[in-house]
Amino acid sequence: MGQSHFELEPPYFTQTPSKLPAKNHFCFANSIVSASHIPRRRCDIYDLHKELVPYAEAWSWQNAIVEEKKALSEKNEDLADSLIVLQHHPVYTLGAGSSEGFLNFDVKNPPVDLYRTERGGEVTYHGPGQLVMYPIINLRYHEMDLHWYLRSLEEVVIRALSSAFAIEASRIEGLTGVWVGNQKLAAIGIKVSRWITYHGLALNVTTDTTPFQHIVPCGIWDRQVGSVKGLLNEKIMSKGCREDNHLPDDQELIDIAHKSLITEFCEVFQVDLGINLYDEGVWKTSSPATSKS
Template sequence: MIIFVNPNFSLNPPSLTRSPSKTPHKIHSYVISSIVSNTLKPRRRCDYYDLHKELIPYVEAWTWQKAIVKERKSLIEKQEDFSDTLIILQHQPVYTLGTGSSEEYLNFDVKNGPFDLYRTERGGEVTYHGPGQLVMYPIINLRYHKMDLHWYLRALEEVVIRVLSATFAIDASRVDGLTGVWVGDQKLAAIGIKVSQWITFHGLALNVTTDIAPFHQIVPCGIRDRKVGSIKGLPKFAPFEVFH
């Protein structure tokens, strides 16, 4: 099934502003700033939704993000936007296209694809999401950080590079002219974002124990001369398991 959605189309989610799951989840909040210039200002915080062990349908998480962004915009108008958000989860198998993606990068008939396919408002070309892939959706007001999209993309890459180095001793890097995080010629993390009124959504996907086979049905991110890899697929992590 393919569902092409107009980026301006808005859904009215029933109860997704707290959690997309039928079961409750603990929400962690972290203070990220405090008193500035001797003037007491409301502390900014980051609300963290940890769903990394769950398989969330893509459209459900997408709708949830848009609901949060809509709420954030209304809070900005009232000068009451005091928190950013980070959602971490896994998706059920799905292909997604960026707003300007070309169907020439699909190696299947869009009317009879192996998984659901959605055209979204994020940047970038086609990618795959599925079990074993850690997906992170930061919903951040860049007015309080740096109003520069290139800086934000590089910052997301840097987070992944540092985590891979510190946690797994993996020497990951960037590739000039390409967005994402690489080990050799294998892309371990893909990044695709949307920024509206300086509020970010969508984000990054890190292949941990991901089955790489579904990527063979597409040209991932429109890059033909490089491969997609996973942490588990690296030689020293062959028996690696993370989601337990």
């Protein structure tokens, strides 16, 4: 059985800095980025997409990076953006104001670890086969607009699904996330402190969706949770069982989705990848180092 980790308590307020010039401007209806005249920022990456990382460990990395960025920002020093990509061991997480009424189990005896976090949104599940992206970026150098940021994260997933798998995903008005029909493929929950982002998005690639049955995902009763693998299987079945209709194995699907997500993240946010800090071994420290742009 898992453990409950409910140490955090609201409220979670952030300070509002002075306005800086906006950088990127999107017309999502036409998938147009009109920021080509803006120098692209560097984004260092912690690429652990083949690893299963305990939630608490990844959470501590995020907080360490955020605190370093905030400290340097107060000195008017800039850091490269950061991006953590990984998979998690099975875990349920709740947002700061999430209702325990969306849990279909005893909060004191969860089936896997359970955390209440400072992000927005309701309860969700993370586990193997799900790619999680935690962008830690300073919105002062992008757009100081949370609506823009949420729509940009959705845009990353929508483009990645289209380019990698020919899956036509979309948004649903009034809801956050990425959908194919009635199925939610990607969940998004963020926290922004002094315009520095953390937490992020999770895309179900080869995820076993059974654990979602123990919760009301994102507090939405009348929608389903799907995966890339599930949709591709449906497409194959609809075409008939010919010999040439087969899926890549799970790891190949993860690798394809990972490459596409990274590519589209760089395009949507107009950044260039810098150092892979996982290769450098920096991720193993208690305070992951970041580097100046």
